[in-house]
Amino acid sequence: MTEHLTIASLGRRGDGVVDGPEFPIYVPYALPGETVAAEPVPGHPDRRRLVRVEVASPDRIAPICPHFGVCGGCATQHLAEAPYRTWKRACLVEALRAAGIEAPVGALIDAHGEGRRRVTLHARRGTRDILQVGFAAQRAHEIVPIDRCPVTAPSLKGFVEVAWAIAEALGPLKKPLDIQVTATDDGLDVDVRGSGPLNAGRTGALAAVSETHRLARLTRHGEMVAQRVAPTLKIGRAVVALPPGPFLQATAAGEAALARLVEAQVGDAKRVVDLFAGLGPFALRLAERAKVRAVEIDAAAVQALSRAAQNTSGLKPVTAEARDLFRRPLVAQELMKVDAVVFDPPRQGAEAQARALAASRVPVVVAVSCNAATFARDAAILIAGGYRLTDVTPVDQFRYSYHVEIVATFVR
Numbered sequence: 337m338t339e340h341l342t343i344a345s346l347g348r349r350g351d352g353v354v355d356g357p358e359f360p361i362y363v364p365y366a367l368p369g370e371t372v373a374a375e376p377v378p379g380h381p382d383r384r385r386l387v388r389v390e391v392a393s394p395d396r397i398a399p400i401c402p403h404f405g406v407c408g409g410c411a412t413q414h415l416a417e418a419p420y421r422t423w424k425r426a427c428l429v430e431a432l433r434a435a436g437i438e439a440p441v442g443a444l445i446d447a448h449g450e451g452r453r454r455v456t457l458h459a460r461r462g463t464r465d466i467l468q469v470g471f472a473a474q475r476a477h478e479i480v481p482i483d484r485c486p487v488t489a490p491s492l493k494g495f496v497e498v499a500w501a502i503a504e505a506l507g508p509l510k511k512p513l514d515i516q517v518t519a520t521d522d523g524l525d526v527d528v529r530g531s532g533p534l535n536a537g538r539t540g541a542l543a544a545v546s547e548t549h550r551l552a553r554l555t556r557h558g559e560m561v562a563q564r565v566a567p568t569l570k571i572g573r574a575v576v577a578l579p580p581g582p583f584l585q586a587t588a589a590g591e592a593a594l595a596r597l598v599e600a601q602v603g604d605a606k607r608v609v610d611l612f613a614g615l616g617p618f619a620l621r622l623a624e625r626a627k628v629r630a631v632e633i634d635a636a637a638v639q640a641l642s643r644a645a646q647n648t649s650g651l652k653p654v655t656a657e658a659r660d661l662f663r664r665p666l667v668a669q670e671l672m673k674v675d676a677v678v679f680d681p682p683r684q685g686a687e688a689q690a691r692a693l694a695a696s697r698v699p700v701v702v703a704v705s706c707n708a709a710t711f712a713r714d715a716a717i718l719i720a721g722g723y724r725l726t727d728v729t730p731v732d733q734f735r736y737s738y739h740v741e742i743v744a745t746f747v748r
């Protein structure tokens with residue numbers, strides 16, 4: 337049954353929202369002010385499928401990608417830039433307000449730059465045994481086969497062909513494969529997950545793909561299959577030898593923008609702790625003027641950070657350690673002589689670490705986050721512990737998606 341709906345607002349996932357009598361109804365790819373024809377989505381009373389736009393918003397623009405609307409990677413290619421920026425910043429303001437936090441939120445910083453430098457594609461055999469290689473569909477366990485992705489950086493050139501070649505080399509796939517491709521300074525670095533153990537024939541076939549596509553490295557679950565050159569990435573002044581499948585900020589511009597904000601907020605602190613440090617995009621830059629202690633759960637990342645710091649001349653001392661900060665957060669006593677703490681946890685936030693910081697005397701805490709909801713929760717803990725939230729800046733490295741990065745400063 338087709339319904340005719342008027343869209344009232346844009347939800348935090350970029351869906352059009354209709355104010356229903358009992359609950360809001362979400363219509364993906366519809367914009368505020370539009371009248372649309374929509375159909376029910378079985379099993380989801382609060383969702384509709386957009387059939388056609390009957391009265392379009394003046395903010396509607398043509399998407400840049402032919403896969404938009406099917407591929408789940410982007411949510412808002414149909415929205416003009418100015419309202420897109422307003423919406424993204426407003427989502428953060430709203431998340432803070434919902435947590436009872438009134439804070440000055442700065443303008444959204446555009447950090448798309450040249451585009452994404454890291455993607456994960458999925459591959460599997462679909463109906464009639466047809467191979468599918470692409471991104472996950474929106475809210476469905478389906479793969480959308482793609483032949484391009486305009487939001488990726490030129491340095492990822494060839495990643496679609498590589499992913500197809502890997503899927504073909506591994507032959508019939510029982511389970512879906514995840515193929516993570518990272519653009520490094522030495523070429524593409526690829527890690528394949530989900531294939532199960534490989535026999536000699538399949539390993540040889542993968543190595544041949546690596547050779548044909550001139551990959552820097554190809555690993556399976558982090559184990560080496562083939563390497564032409566050890567992949568590295570310049571981070572600040574340091575050159576970091578990358579472990580397989582590392583965490584990296586999605587765009588180079590995003591990493592630079594976040595690091596610039598962190599450096600500015602840390603100021604002239606002399607002893608800094610960088611928590612959830614990853615490969616050290618903050619630690620390695622901060623070490624140009626401060627002594628840094630970096631803490632991170634991933635031992636390979638810790639080792640890479642540590643080596644990069646040792647091999648870079650002119651840095652102040654950097655110590656790096658592997659530690660689970662969810663189970664063993666740095667406690668007040670360990671933070672006694674620290675001038676500033678930076679923390680940048682995964683999406684679930686850093687509740688235990690926020691509690692430990694709230695009990696500390698550290699004068700400046702800079703929080704970096706990729707999740708407004710968990711950021712708001714952790715911010716409320718710091719504020720309850722006596723910190724003042726002085727500055728919040730949203731950074732947009734996931735253009736066209738609902739994801740936003742946050743850099744916030746707390747002082748006491």
Ligand SMILES: C[S@@+](CC[C@H](N)C(=O)[O-])C[C@H]1O[C@@H](n2cnc3c(N)ncnc32)[C@H](O)[C@@H]1O
Pocket residue numbers: 583584585612613614615616617618631632633634637659660661662663680681682683706
């Ligand atoms: C959002 S990333 C940030 C990394 C780095 N700051 C950057 O900008 O590239 C979060 C980091 O937290 C690390 N991590 C996840 N769980 C952790 C835990 N329980 N304890 C410590 N580190 C953790 C991840 O390995 C990852 O490197």
